[in-house]
Amino acid sequence: MDLGYTDEQKAFRDEVRAFLNDKLPKRLSDKVAGGKRLTKEDYEDWHAILNDRGWLGVNWPKEHGGTGWDAVQRHIFEEETTKAHAPRIVPFGLAMLGPVLMAFGSDAQKAHYLPRILNGDDWWCQGYSEPGAGSDLANVQTMAVRDGDDYIVNGQKTWTTLGQHANWIFCLVRTSKEGKRQEGISFLLIDMNTPGIEVRPIVLIDGEPEVNEVWFKDVRVPVGNLVGEENKGWTYAKYLLTHERTNIAGVGFARAGLSALKRIAGGQMEHGKPLIENPFFAAKVAQVEIDLMAMATTNLRTISAAAEGQAPGAESSMLKVKGTIIRQEINALTKQAVGPFAAPFISEALDEGSNVEPVGPDAAMPATQAYFNNRKLSIYGGSNEVQRAIISKTILEL
Amino acid sequence: MDFNLTEERQMLQDGLRRYLADATDHDKIAATTDGPTGLDTPLWDALTEMGLPGAMFTEDQGGFGGAGFDIMVVAEELGRAGLPTPLIDSALLSGTVIAQTRPDLVEDLVAGRILGFAHAEAGARYDLSHVTTRAERTADGWRITGTKSLVQFALAADGFVVSARTSGDVTSQDGISLFLVPGDQVTLRDYPLNGGGRAAEMTIDATLPENALLGEAGTAYTLLDTAHARATAAQCAEALGLMETIKTLTVEYLQQRKQFGQPIGKFQALQHRMADVLIEIEQARSSVINLCGNLDQPERDLHVSATKNLIGRAARLVVEESIQMHGGIGMTQEYALGHFAKRLSMIDHRFGDVDHHLERFIRLSMARAA
Ligand SMILES: Cc1cc2nc3c(=O)[nH]c(=O)nc-3n(C[C@H](O)[C@H](O)[C@H](O)COP(=O)(O)OP(=O)(O)OC[C@H]3O[C@@H](n4cnc5c(N)ncnc54)[C@H](O)[C@@H]3O)c2cc1C
Numbered sequence: 195m196d197l198g199y200t201d202e203q204k205a206f207r208d209e210v211r212a213f214l215n216d217k218l219p220k221r222l223s224d225k226v227a228g229g230k231r232l233t234k235e236d237y238e239d240w241h242a243i244l245n246d247r248g249w250l251g252v253n254w255p256k257e258h259g260g261t262g263w264d265a266v267q268r269h270i271f272e273e274e275t276t277k278a279h280a281p282r283i284v285p286f287g288l289a290m291l292g293p294v295l296m297a298f299g300s301d302a303q304k305a306h307y308l309p310r311i312l313n314g315d316d317w318w319c320q321g322y323s324e325p326g327a328g329s330d331l332a333n334v335q336t337m338a339v340r341d342g343d344d345y346i347v348n349g350q351k352t353w354t355t356l357g358q359h360a361n362w363i364f365c366l367v368r369t370s371k372e373g374k375r376q377e378g379i380s381f382l383l384i385d386m387n388t389p390g391i392e393v394r395p396i397v398l399i400d401g402e403p404e405v406n407e408v409w410f411k412d413v414r415v416p417v418g419n420l421v422g423e424e425n426k427g428w429t430y431a432k433y434l435l436t437h438e439r440t441n442i443a444g445v446g447f448a449r450a451g452l453s454a455l456k457r458i459a460g461g462q463m464e465h466g467k468p469l470i471e472n473p474f475f476a477a478k479v480a481q482v483e484i485d486l487m488a489m490a491t492t493n494l495r496t497i498s499a500a501a502e503g504q505a506p507g508a509e510s511s512m513l514k515v516k517g518t519i520i521r522q523e524i525n526a527l528t529k530q531a532v533g534p535f536a537a538p539f540i541s542e543a544l545d546e547g548s549n550v551e552p553v554g555p556d557a558a559m560p561a562t563q564a565y566f567n568n569r570k571l572s573i574y575g576g577s578n579e580v581q582r583a584i585i586s587k588t589i590l591e592l
Numbered sequence: 593m594d595f596n597l598t599e600e601r602q603m604l605q606d607g608l609r610r611y612l613a614d615a616t617d618h619d620k621i622a623a624t625t626d627g628p629t630g631l632d633t634p635l636w637d638a639l640t641e642m643g644l645p646g647a648m649f650t651e652d653q654g655g656f657g658g659a660g661f662d663i664m665v666v667a668e669e670l671g672r673a674g675l676p677t678p679l680i681d682s683a684l685l686s687g688t689v690i691a692q693t694r695p696d697l698v699e700d701l702v703a704g705r706i707l708g709f710a711h712a713e714a715g716a717r718y719d720l721s722h723v724t725t726r727a728e729r730t731a732d733g734w735r736i737t738g739t740k741s742l743v744q745f746a747l748a749a750d751g752f753v754v755s756a757r758t759s760g761d762v763t764s765q766d767g768i769s770l771f772l773v774p775g776d777q778v779t780l781r782d783y784p785l786n787g788g789g790r791a792a793e794m795t796i797d798a799t800l801p802e803n804a805l806l807g808e809a810g811t812a813y814t815l816l817d818t819a820h821a822r823a824t825a826a827q828c829a830e831a832l833g834l835m836e837t838i839k840t841l842t843v844e845y846l847q848q849r850k851q852f853g854q855p856i857g858k859f860q861a862l863q864h865r866m867a868d869v870l871i872e873i874e875q876a877r878s879s880v881i882n883l884c885g886n887l888d889q890p891e892r893d894l895h896v897s898a899t900k901n902l903i904g905r906a907a908r909l910v911v912e913e914s915i916q917m918h919g920g921i922g923m924t925q926e927y928a929l930g931h932f933a934k935r936l937s938m939i940d941h942r943f944g945d946v947d948h949h950l951e952r953f954i955r956l957s958m959a960r961a962a
Contacts, residue, residue, distance in 0.1 A: 328919050330851040353920045398923050399930035405920075464717045465763070474709060474947040524910065533717045534742055537942045539786045546808060554714065554741070562786055567914045567932065570923055577919065579861050 199270070199424040206479035207270050214278040217243050218489055223279040226456075229560020232281055234359040238314050240281045246310050251263055252283065256309050265497040268441070276446030277331055284356065287311040287318035289441075291364050293453035294381070294434050298422035307383070319364035321351040321384070321408060322431065329580050331366070332375040332428065336410060338367035338382055340417070345369075345382065345412040347390075353574070355511035357393050357406035361386050366431055369424050383419040385554045388440040390414075396575060398570075400563040401541055406443075437577065442510055442575065445494040448486050451524040466517075480541075482523045508588035518571040520579060532558040538562075539545045597665065600656075605665045606819075607642060611881035612673035618931035621674060621788045629781075630790025636677060640704030645683040648822075649911050653691045654698040660825055660884030667826040668798050668880075671833020674932050676789030677809050678706045678745040680823050680830075685709035686753040688819035689770055695807035701726070710740040710750035710773070711816065717945040720816060724913045725796060727756035733801040736771060739794060742942075746792035750775045755816065758809045765813040770806040773798055787935030792946060824943045825887055828880050828903045830875050835873045835910050835938040841929050842866065842914045845921075862917055873904040879903065895958065897953035903939065904946035911937045 222236055244250040250273040252268055254260020263271065278283075281361055283289070295304055310316045325335040335350025347367060357363065363384050370378030387395070388414040395403040422430055456479065469475055496509045529536050534564065535554025542550040543559065552559050572578040586592045597605065615635055641647075647662045649655025663684070670677055686707040690697050701707065716722035723863045725738025736756050743752070752773045760767025777798035782790050807815065818921060846857030846866060858861055883899040886892050911933045915922035922929050 240593060249823055323920070326850075330853075333851070378884060386818065397925040399915075399925055401925065426947060463715060463719065465719060469717075472947065522912075530940070530945060530947075532710060534941050535944070537785045537787075537938050538783050538791065540783045553781075565937075569912065570920075572916055573923065579859075580914070582861070 198406075199266075202340075203266060203270060207274060210271055210274040211278075213247060213249075214251070214280065218278055218280050219243075222281055225546060226279040226281055228556060229544070229548055231524060233331055233546075234356075236319070237281055237284050237359075238317075241283065241314050244283070245314070248340075248538040249421060250283070251288060251292065254296070254308075258292075258296060258304070259312050266392055266494075267496055269445075269494070271493075272441055273449065276450045279450070279576050282362040284318060286320050286355070286360075287316060287366075290434050291318050294364075294421065294430050297433060298381075298430050301422065302418075303383075312324045315427075316362050317356075318358035319354050319362045319363045319386075321354060322351045324350060325352055329577055331431070332379070334366045334368055334379060336367045338369050338380060338415070340369075344414045344418050345417060345420075347382070347384065347410045347415055352405075353396070354406045354408050355404060357386075357408055358395060358403065363408060367424075367429055370426075371545060376428040377520065379427040379431070380424050381421040381430045382415060383408075383421060384413065384415050388413050388415065390539065397561065398567065400567040401539065402465070402563075402567070404567075410500075423583075427502075436507075439509070443489060443496075443513035444521055444571075445486070445490050445493050445517065446520050448489070448517065448524060451528070452479075452483060452486060452570040454523055454557070454564070455528045455531060457530060458555070458561070461555065462531055462533060475527075478523075478527055482520060485516075485520050487494055489513075489520055490518070508584050511576075511584045511588075514575065514581050515585075517528075517579050521571055522565075522568055525561075525565040525568045528557070528561040533563045535559075536562045599667045601661060604643065604662075604722050605669060608639075608644075608666065608669040609644065609672065611638070612669060612675065615674055615736070616675050618674060618928045620717075621676065621931060622925075624648050625676070625784050625788045625790060629747040630676070630788075631678065631745055631944070632874060633748075635675075635901075636706075636748075637704060640675065640702075645687070645704060646702040648679070648683040648687055649691060649698055649702060652697065655702055660887035662857035663822060663826045663887070664880060664884040668833040668836075671830035671835075672837050672914065674788070674834060674837065674928075675786075676935075676936055678708075680826050681709045681744045682749070684823045684826050685819045687712070687804055688822055689753050689812075689815055692815055693770070695771065698794045705770075706745060706749040708746050708752040708775075710743045710746075710752045710778075710796075711755040712741050714741045715740065716741075718948045719763060720820060721755045721768065721813060722765050723755050723768050724762055725756040726844050726907060727752070727769055727771060729758075733799065734771065734804055735891060736773065736798045736800060738796055740796065741793055742791045743780075743794050743873040744785075744789060744791045746780050746794060747790065751779065752794075753806065755812065756846070760810075765776075767810045768812045768816065769803045770808055770812045770815070771800060771808045773800065773804065785938070786788055787938040788931065817893075818941060821892055822887065825880070825883050825895050827939060827943060828876075828883060828899050829866070829905045830872070831907055831936055832876050832880050832940045834932050834939075835876060835906065836908055838914045838929065838932050839869065839873055839937065841932070842869070842917055845918055848917075856917075865913055865917065870909055872909055876903055876906040891960070894953065894956045897944075897949040897956060899951060900944055901946050901949040904949070907936045907939050 237472050241250055249261055253262030256262035324334055338345040338347045361388055365382050365384055367382050368378050369380040390411045392409040394407045395404045397403050460468045535558035537592040538553040542548050543552040646655045647657035647666050650658035686709045687701050725736050727736045754771050754773045755768055756769050758769045769874040779795040780792040782792035784790050847855050849856050879899040879902045886895040921927050
């Protein structure tokens, strides 16, 4: 048992720090730290900077242009980038589709799509959920019917994160209605510029059009865009979800959130003293910090097991549940910290270069927004109820 | 002991509930919030007609209510509808002050006139005695200078009750005075609020006549405290109404939304949590009843803090559980839940949060024991 990083891991951490110090544009880290709105270009700029260094394919092997890092290195990278307020890496192409193509795609698909993901030629979005298929994902109804060398796709996807920026979508579609529901699903890559596709924004409670509905009406998709075998999509979909769940604990985000919380609560005065010295408030901050310290080790325990070749299975469900509870508690405390100024909502003030001043402390509006927005953490990627069901079935065997 | 409403109150409740169910919804509220003043004037006029501000004053004062349970009945219905109104600011905060100091103006308030309430300041957090705005005597009146924060419905008001310091240091309870300031004597920067309605930052540099002073100079703290107790009761009752609507929406959704071939309300994991939500809402109702029944009693402040703390905790549970049990749909602006959840979530950010009132409750409860 040794809780520290090895010398090698420390050297790697220093290398990441030096890189961030050198290459992370202040313009971007200021926006992230200040809770400002990030544009498509902001993400693309950051991706390009990482790609120049060869660090964009964080969980990709070297042969496909990835870093080849092990789980601990990925953890260090995540921790340092969140601490430095780097934009997050948009996961859809890099963390989700990439690994699926590597495992199940044809050589032609790998050769075509993987470099385009790294170079930023394509922005992918995830077309899994449908109005009737949320937790019950196997219920997808979007139909793909074979017609010569094409599939003709009809149906609707929803909750498609940042679909407004995307030029490609990977979809779970139904190619068969026979047998078990899971056995009639295929994994299809669809060019968003194909006629018959319509993207409609959904505004979330924090006022941001973060997700979309994507409608398909007689959309022709070449058969060559099928990944793997027809009707085997469920296997690939689940493979992808295990990758979606890497980093699910969000320890880096939680640490960044906690230090922001302490800074904000240190600046809010109450009866002439900083709020962080109020024992009632300080107790709650301390409790979440204690939870986070343990969580960080739970996370590392899971990660090191994975690094030794054991796949994190149901353990990642544990990380998801506790990790999101911790992050949501930090969000709630930050909102509490800003006090009466949690109430104003001046959307324009979140735009870069806007001359509209916020009201109250700068941290106030982003704090409320983050509180509402991060309710999603326990809903998406398999809701916390679904994760608990996995834990009780798989680990507890109940 | 009798937990039934009087006939008059029952009629007011029924009338308001029926009227508001048709007259407003979260889309209209959003449109009004984006509008110039944040107030739906025809709706406010109609509510005035139904006796809304009037029910906040006693018959002696020129109204037809004024007791804690009048406040409860009205505010709970506004909460059910998710409707922001100037009731708390104009009829309860300014209204309580006006009834004591300028009884001749109650008539206007009962008729729907909106007098904003400009007391909170940027550095005050929830400290009621924190006032930096200054009032200096001049040869023939007063000069008031300072800035106020989060003045609700400021652009819909034609005047304001403004607190200013005539003596004492920033947080001293002594030395606070109240003034009636015409709307054209202040500068406003107004903005929308989470959960609906608008508020403004206010800059005051006003020269006022002698009679702008409300009550005696330097002694307004007690009156401010009473006004805030009444406003907090209304706000807690409003929270209760919001919770009731959220409960209805969530139960309906649990019955109607199907996953894995059955209504999600059939999953025991959700049933138990919804049962907990119900229990906490019933607790919230009892607590609001405790407060409203004690609003004119010696233990008023103990109940203000007990209820505001409990409501803050229950509100967080109701907001978070209702969104979670809705899944993605609960996160959208289009669906009604989002509005109600945001409005409910903001309750803890006015008139003192859970910790503020927990601390105050401990103090008052220990004093009572001693
Ligand atoms: C902000 C956001 C972004 C998203 N981005 C994407 C995206 O890019 N691509 C994509 O495909 N999807 C995306 N999703 C969709 C997300 O994966 C779904 O919201 C999620 O799977 C839950 O489905 P649902 O919303 O239909 O809720 P439901 O499945 O209807 O669930 C409602 C409630 O019931 C509970 N529940 C369901 N089944 C059970 C059960 N058996 N036992 C106990 N409780 C149960 C759930 O936990 C939840 O609390 C996103 C969602 C959000 C909120």
